[in-house]
Amino acid sequence: xxxxxxxxxxxxxxxxxxxxxxxxxxxxxxxxxxxxxxxxxxxxxxxxxxxxxxxxxxxxxxxxxxxxxxxxxxxxxxxxxxxxxxxxxxxxxxxxxxxxxxxxxxxxxxxxxxxxxxxxxxxxxxxxxxxxxxxxxxxxxxxxxxxxxxxxxxxxxxxxxxxxxxxxxxxxxxxxxxxxxxxxxxxxxx
Amino acid sequence: xxxxxxxxxxxxxxxxxxxxxxxxxxxxxxxxxxxxxxxxxxxxxxxxxxxxxxxxxxxxxxxxxxxxxxxxxxxxxxxxxxxxxxxxxxxxxxxxxxxxxxxxxxxxxxxxxxxxxxxxxxxxxxxxxxxxxxxxxxxxxxxxxxxxxxxxxxxxxxxxxxxxxxxxxxxxxxxxxxxxxxxxxxxxxxxxxxxxxxxxxxxxxxxxxxxxxxxxxxxxxxxxxxxxxxxxxxxxxxxxxxxxxxxxxxxxxxxxxxxxxxxxxxxxxxxxxxxxxxxxxxxxxxxxxxxxxxxxxxxxxxxxxxxxxxxxxxxxxxxxxxxxxxxxxxxxxxxxxxxxxxxxxxxxxxxxxxxxxxxxxxxxxxxxxxxxxxxxxxxxxxxxxxxxxxxxxxxxxxxxxxxxxxxxxxxxxxxxxxxxxxxxxxxxxxxxxxxxx
Ligand SMILES: Cc1cc2nc3c(=O)[nH]c(=O)nc-3n(C[C@H](O)[C@H](O)[C@H](O)COP(=O)(O)O)c2cc1C
Ligand code: SF4
Ligand code: FES
Numbered sequence: 001x002x003x004x005x006x007x008x009x010x011x012x013x014x015x016x017x018x019x020x021x022x023x024x025x026x027x028x029x030x031x032x033x034x035x036x037x038x039x040x041x042x043x044x045x046x047x048x049x050x051x052x053x054x055x056x057x058x059x060x061x062x063x064x065x066x067x068x069x070x071x072x073x074x075x076x077x078x079x080x081x082x083x084x085x086x087x088x089x090x091x092x093x094x095x096x097x098x099x100x101x102x103x104x105x106x107x108x109x110x111x112x113x114x115x116x117x118x119x120x121x122x123x124x125x126x127x128x129x130x131x132x133x134x135x136x137x138x139x140x141x142x143x144x145x146x147x148x149x150x151x152x153x154x155x156x157x158x159x160x161x162x163x164x165x166x167x168x169x170x171x172x173x174x175x176x177x178x179x180x181x182x183x184x185x186x187x188x189x190x
Numbered sequence: 191x192x193x194x195x196x197x198x199x200x201x202x203x204x205x206x207x208x209x210x211x212x213x214x215x216x217x218x219x220x221x222x223x224x225x226x227x228x229x230x231x232x233x234x235x236x237x238x239x240x241x242x243x244x245x246x247x248x249x250x251x252x253x254x255x256x257x258x259x260x261x262x263x264x265x266x267x268x269x270x271x272x273x274x275x276x277x278x279x280x281x282x283x284x285x286x287x288x289x290x291x292x293x294x295x296x297x298x299x300x301x302x303x304x305x306x307x308x309x310x311x312x313x314x315x316x317x318x319x320x321x322x323x324x325x326x327x328x329x330x331x332x333x334x335x336x337x338x339x340x341x342x343x344x345x346x347x348x349x350x351x352x353x354x355x356x357x358x359x360x361x362x363x364x365x366x367x368x369x370x371x372x373x374x375x376x377x378x379x380x381x382x383x384x385x386x387x388x389x390x391x392x393x394x395x396x397x398x399x400x401x402x403x404x405x406x407x408x409x410x411x412x413x414x415x416x417x418x419x420x421x422x423x424x425x426x427x428x429x430x431x432x433x434x435x436x437x438x439x440x441x442x443x444x445x446x447x448x449x450x451x452x453x454x455x456x457x458x459x460x461x462x463x464x465x466x467x468x469x470x471x472x473x474x475x476x477x478x479x480x481x482x483x484x485x486x487x488x489x490x491x492x493x494x495x496x497x498x499x500x501x502x503x504x505x506x507x508x509x510x511x512x513x514x515x516x517x518x519x520x521x522x523x524x525x526x527x528x529x530x531x532x533x534x535x536x537x538x539x540x541x542x543x544x545x546x547x548x549x550x551x552x553x554x555x556x557x558x559x560x561x562x563x564x565x566x567x568x569x570x571x572x573x574x575x576x577x578x579x580x581x582x583x584x585x586x587x588x589x590x591x592x593x594x595x596x597x598x599x600x601x602x603x604x605x606x607x608x609x610x611x612x613x614x615x616x617x618x619x620x621x622x623x624x625x626x627x
Binding site: 018019020023025026027028029030032033054063064067068069070071082085086087088090091092124125126127128129130131132133137139140141142166168169170172178181182183184 | 266275276277278279280281283284285288309315316317318319320322323324326352353354355356357358359360371372373374375376377392433434435436437441442443477507509510511515520523524527530531533
């Protein structure tokens with residue numbers, strides 16, 4: 001195996017063991033997150049290896065992977081920036097925040113990944129923090145009550161290689177690190 | 191603020207209750223100790239007597255749900271904590287976990303004891319990276335101190351808790367889609383019956399409850415059914431969490447007794463409409479519940495009173511629109527949400543929501559035709575109750591309720607070829623855009 005090898009293979013086996021015997025298929029999502037934590041997205045090779053680990057076909061794994069937006073099958077930036085534009089955030093100016101985020105990251109409309117590969121930017125549906133609208137997440141660490149000026153600062157910081165502190169908790173280092181937390185392999189993002 | 195009783199948020203603001211020792215010092219785990227002294231069926235009877243109803247949207251009686259779990263199948267029984275919280279406008283489960291994770295765990299363990307379950311799964315919304323981490327730490331602490339594991343507090347009872355992180359999909363909050371997802375499949379709903387209580391996770395009996403529901407359980411155990419019933423109404427006892435958002439002065443999560451008039455939430459908790467503007471419309475329980483208007487200021491926030499005025503309490507997610515907001519724009523943006531989140535399994539939902547975004551979009555942009563307005567109503571009727579799951583019914587709410595209360599505004603868009611509220615059009619309106627991922 002090329003993706004799940006050495007220590008990672010041991011981690012993959014520990015993930016599979018979280019679920020009852022005979023129900024190993026439940027581990028497909030955390031395994032995809034583990035692959036994503038290593039490669040920055042889920043590659044065909046990772047799909048193939050997850051299938052092999054679980055005794056399923058690559059097509060079965062891909063059908064699962066393609067259903068979920070947080071499993072990234074496309075090229076993805078070092079950081080994933082999401083701007084909530086659902087109603088509670090829209091009512092408090094999210095659209096302007098989203099426009100400012102596009103400008104600050106030099107990503108044209110219709111595109112998602114910045115040329116330098118640092119930032120993937122997209123609109124998001126309600127992120128479950130509506131009382132702190134508008135909300136922006138960087139690698140799923142939430143920043144509350146964001147203005148167009150503030151999102152510009154956040155993105156400039158990312159482009160300088162810094163990771164801004166979120167409104168609550170600690171931030172993962174980058175998208176790969178966030179994926180590792182999502183695989184359940186670290187209690188702490190920091 | 192309002193001086194009204196609070197139960198599950200009584201410790202909010204006190205960070206000492208986040209770690210286990212502080213939680214116990216503040217009175218935590220008295221409910222669990224009580225439950226360990228009781229027969230499982232007596233725990234169920236107590237929760238039934240309290241009249242606790244599910245807070246995840248449907249209001250199903252919790253004790254009754256637990257009593258449906260058969261004990262003679264020879265299969266294990268599972269409890270699944272629904273921490274997928276994604277109904278637009280809803281954000282209280284997140285804060286309940288961030289501020290007092292052990293309250294949820296205590297409720298989940300009591301539930302497991304009541305239905306004789308040894309394995310609890312927590313389905314945590316993928317985006318909730320930090321709240322999930324707070325919970326994962328609490329789980330580790332609870333294992334370390336013997337509140338979880340092979341021998342809960344020396345009782346000989348085993349309860350394990352396994353965290354499972356979702357991956358960005360609204361439909362996975364629907365209980366049968368959640369089970370498909372947890373089993374490692376695409377998150378698509380399944381036919382009911384069989385109901386999960388009988389045939390759920392891995393075809394075994396499964397109780398699925400919302401985070402807020404479970405947070406109430408420890409208090410029912412420690413303080414009794416009567417104390418629980420002392421707040422709220424006869425048919426909707428207890429308190430409810432409300433996420434107040436949108437055009438208000440003080441957005442926030444507020445816990446209020448069921449039946450509290452909307453006016454108290456908006457004015458006393460929220461400080462009124464932002465900037466002193468006029469109230470136009472509000473969702474009582476998330477985007478899937480029909481909008482109400484300024485006419486409904488004194489309606490009680492409980493399951494029955496909201497149903498009487500033609501809507502649903504849902505998740506208690508109150509999003510507030512003021513007089514300067516365009517309802518066509520709002521309906522279009524919410525419909526885009528449903529089109530994006532439709533799992534694609536059935537046609538009225540998959541195709542209907544998409545077409546509705548097109549028609550609403552052209553009305554909004556000033557290119558609407560007169561027949562578009564009856565067409566929207568007809569589309570709604572063709573989707574409502576004709577799809578496989580309740581996502582599609584929810585998708586109809588923003589359209590049908592804005593048409594019901596604001597038909598003149600739709601008509602003015604068509605007649606004037608622009609928005610009569612914001613003046614925008616023809617061309618793109620300010621909220622335009624479909625979430626692209
Ligand atoms: C489209 C859809 C999304 C849902 N999302 C959630 C959710 O995120 N959290 C939740 O607790 N219930 C959600 N529900 C309701 C669940 O199906 C289920 O009724 C609930 O978890 C039961 O818990 P309760 O009885 O404690 O409320 C959703 C339902 C539908 C139809
Ligand atoms: S109603 Fe929509 S979300 Fe529900 S099963 Fe059908 S397509 Fe999927
Ligand atoms: S609408 Fe943006 S977080 Fe809920």
